[in-house]
Amino acid sequence: MILTRVSTAPLVxxxxxxGLLPLVPFAIPAARATSAWHADVSAxxxxxxxxxxxxxxxxxxxxxATGYWSLTPSLWxxxxxxxxxxxGGWSSAWNAYGSEEAGDYLDxxxxxxxxxxxxxxxxxxxxxxxxxxxxxxxxDYDFNRQEASSAVLxxxxxxxxxxxxxxxxxxxxxxxTTLARGGETQVDRPEEFEFGIGFEPGDRWRLEAAVTSLLVxxxxxxxxxxxxxxxxxxxxxxxRDWSVGxxxxxxxxxxxxxxxxxxxxxxxxxxxxxxxxxxxxxxxxLEHRITGTTRLxxxxxYLDYGSSLDDYAFDRLRLSGGVSVHxxxxxVSSLGGWDPAGSLNDWxxxxxxxxxxxxxxxxxxxxxxxxxxxxxxxxxxTVEWLSPEGARLYEDDGFGQKNGVLEVGTxxxxxxxxxxxxxxxxx
Numbered sequence: 558m559i560l561t562r563v564s565t566a567p568l569v570x571x572x573x574x575x576g577l578l579p580l581v582p583f584a585i586p587a588a589r590a591t592s593a594w595h596a597d598v599s600a601x602x603x604x605x606x607x608x609x610x611x612x613x614x615x616x617x618x619x620x621x622a623t624g625y626w627s628l629t630p631s632l633w634x635x636x637x638x639x640x641x642x643x644x645g646g647w648s649s650a651w652n653a654y655g656s657e658e659a660g661d662y663l664d665x666x667x668x669x670x671x672x673x674x675x676x677x678x679x680x681x682x683x684x685x686x687x688x689x690x691x692x693x694x695x696x697d698y699d700f701n702r703q704e705a706s707s708a709v710l711x712x713x714x715x716x717x718x719x720x721x722x723x724x725x726x727x728x729x730x731x732x733x734t735t736l737a738r739g740g741e742t743q744v745d746r747p748e749e750f751e752f753g754i755g756f757e758p759g760d761r762w763r764l765e766a767a768v769t770s771l772l773v774x775x776x777x778x779x780x781x782x783x784x785x786x787x788x789x790x791x792x793x794x795x796x797r798d799w800s801v802g803x804x805x806x807x808x809x810x811x812x813x814x815x816x817x818x819x820x821x822x823x824x825x826x827x828x829x830x831x832x833x834x835x836x837x838x839x840x841x842x843l844e845h846r847i848t849g850t851t852r853l854x855x856x857x858x859y860l861d862y863g864s865s866l867d868d869y870a871f872d873r874l875r876l877s878g879g880v881s882v883h884x885x886x887x888x889v890s891s892l893g894g895w896d897p898a899g900s901l902n903d904w905x906x907x908x909x910x911x912x913x914x915x916x917x918x919x920x921x922x923x924x925x926x927x928x929x930x931x932x933x934x935x936x937x938x939t940v941e942w943l944s945p946e947g948a949r950l951y952e953d954d955g956f957g958q959k960n961g962v963l964e965v966g967t968x969x970x971x972x973x974x975x976x977x978x979x980x981x982x983x984x
Contacts, residue, residue: 601879
């Protein structure tokens with residue numbers, strides 16, 4: 558989905574934008590991949606009215622409201638010689654708060670995976686991820702995480718897509734010890750099942766919904782919980798240079814073994830067991846493309862966290878903004894054929910093979926189209942997908958690349974009887 562995810566297992570069409578959680582999800586493209594590398598650097602800042610995300614009633618975790626600065630570089634590459642693809646990447650997020658009491662943190666994530674294209678509309682994924690998170694203050698928040706996940710993505714129709722995924726992992730908190738078992742280091746073992754559906758009502762907008770089932774086992778028994786999450790999101794393009802993303806999410810957690818103290822009228826204290834939490838979050842992000850490689854971004858996210866125990870209820874507001882710069886170059890051979898595929902031919906590269914190259918290096922074909930907007934890419938050498946260069950409009954394809962968007966007005970002919978003009982190779 559989009560923002561403030563408790564789960565970082567990405568849906569098709571994931572946007573990586575600023576949210577409430579300090580962790581930065583890092584998604585590797587799943588399909589229609591080309592051999593390429595890609596790097597981004599984002600720098601910015603903002604304001605967080607509850608850095609630790611804990612209730613102020615608990616004196617051990619006071620409310621810390623402060624501004625912050627952030628720097629986030631990332632790098633990934635993908636190689637797809639045939640139906641198989643191999644991908645890997647790394648991202649790092651450094652966040653420095655204006656308050657010395659809050660300190661700063663560093664979050665490093667490495668990810669690798671393989672994909673298999675069953676057919677142009679069905680993809681299978683296996684991924685592994687490792688994450689290391691460290692704070693200079695409040696080091697009981699430090700953790701090391703390893704995760705494995707699998708997913709099936711199905712483009713049901715031109716406007717509809719489905720995804721099912723399962724993930725399991727291990728999270729170790731080096732600075733936390735359990736109350737039992739001789740004070741072992743706390744280790745959680747989360748497991749998630751997610752089902753998502755995507756719908757594109759037009760060429761510039763996408764709606765997504767996901768239902769996630771959560772289960773966390775822990776050697777610190779009071780932190781074991783089960784729960785569910787429902788999220789609804791929308792992403793879209795406004796004009797040629799603006800994009801927007803928004804999400805609303807609800808989550809419920811049951812801590813069946815959570816221990817707490819109950820004060821009786823007589824003054825005596827007895828133990829209580831069990832805790833139920835529920836949260837609601839809203840997030841909005843806006844992005845403006847300055848050049849082909851540079852963008853400005855801004856975001857706001859709000860979290861309302863409720864609990865059956867009042868001491869664990871809180872709310873949180875986080876504002877963010879900055880600039881991001883993109884670098885990348887596909888490594889594509891141009892010795893074979895170039896074939897267009899998209900909504901203009903039901904994503905069938907065989908439908909309109911291009912002829913060429915001509916002496917000036919051009920590949921070309923002719924496709925008769927009704928007026929409207931059409932998404933397209935190029936299949937090179939029958940195995941590698943390439944985003945078109947020089948298109949007037951682009952949109953994210955949901956797999957880490959860009960679809961070109963072709964706008965066809967009234968038919969234009971070059972000679973009598975030629976029909977609509979062809980779709981030349983924009984390279």
